[in-house]
Amino acid sequence: MNQVTLKIGELAKLAQVSQDTLRFYEKHGLLKPHLRSDAGYRLYSEADVQRVSFILSAKRVGFTLNEIAELLALEVTKDEKSCEDVKRFVDAKVVTVEQRIRDMRRIKKSLQALSEACCGGAEPATQCTILEALNTEGPGVLPHSGAR
Amino acid sequence: MNQVTLKIGELAKLAQVSQDTLRFYEKHGLLKPHLRSDAGYRLYSEADVQRVSFILSAKRVGFTLNEIAELLALEVTKDEKSCEDVKRFVDAKVVTVEQRIRDMRRIKKSLQALSEACCGGAEPATQCTILEALNTEGPGVLPHSGAR
DNA sequence: ATTGACTTTAGACTTAACTCTAAGGTTTAT
DNA sequence: ATAAACCTTAGAGTTAAGTCTAAAGTCAAT
Ligand SMILES: [Zn+2]
Ligand SMILES: [Zn+2]
Ligand SMILES: [Zn+2]
Ligand SMILES: [Zn+2]
Secondary structure (H helix, E strand, O other): OOOOOEOHHHHHHHHOOOHHHHHHHHHOOOOOOOEEOOOOOEEEOHHHHHHHHHHHHHHHOOOOHHHHHHHHHHHHHOOOOEHHHHHHHHHHHHHHHHHHHHHHHHHHHHHHHHHHHOOOOOOEOOOOOHHHHHHOOOOOOOOOOOOO | OOOOOEOHHHHHHHHOOOHHHHHHHHHOOOOOOOEEOOOOOEEEOHHHHHHHHHHHHHHHOOOOHHHHHHHHHHHHHOOOOEHHHHHHHHHHHHHHHHHHHHHHHHHHHHHHHHHHHOOOOOOEOOOOOHHHHHHOOOOOOOOOOOOO
């Protein structure tokens, strides 16, 4: 069992975020290095790397840091929460994610419709707009149930 | 052809956003009512409603207002841009969206794994954490190609 | 013709999520 | 043993995306 430990600069480079960002996440309870060196340097483990990966994926798809913290906090508060609480919370998040996947697919379809309608040539793109593509794609969904 | 026109309060209610938000979007070039009443009231058309719908969907899945503005600006700048430009830009966005859909699926799988591993009963949720669910789900993806 | 529910603008304020600066301690390489 | 390249903290500054306030004009109903 080789214990991987990364210093903050190494993790920052690996994860493509700034060192400040990692410290910021720590201050806000999202990511705590599993230990510190004698000199006080942060030392991150493999699990910490996983955690950063999760945070970044979740951020990319529109979760706020607070929402992500709630998800990750399940780990910390698990002894105070019942399985019932956890399951209810998580199932609700699954519904949110499914909604967002639908949003994505709608946008992807719009973009593809636009791309396909466009010849890609050198002339002015007089015909090529997102909204025209949207309009050929059925009615918009307003208000959007489950909106944040 | 009945011209739908909504005043700002009506659109705000329909779209579930504040009037301030709609004015904010206008100030930043994302949404302009197709006309104004004699008294200067904003009057929104059906196309404007579509546009709000698109903005909100795109926002929910993690696009910034600037990115959304770029997409919508295709409409305005279409005469200055070539089909080649438009197609290149849009195809790049499709790639981004596909990446995000993958992120979503990864998160959904994590959440579902957690939900399924959890009995949902009344006892303390000692076993139930996102990261355990993540760990059973293969290696994290770091660094994430195509990250913003 | 006045009340109440709308709308307008400009500008100040807030929150989230960084990002930077300063002043210093540590590690590694020459 | 000294420089370069790391790391630490605290705290200030920035950007995006709203949100709120004030002062005033408009519209519908009594
Ligand atoms: Zn074209
Ligand atoms: Zn063309
Ligand atoms: Zn459980
Ligand atoms: Zn249980």
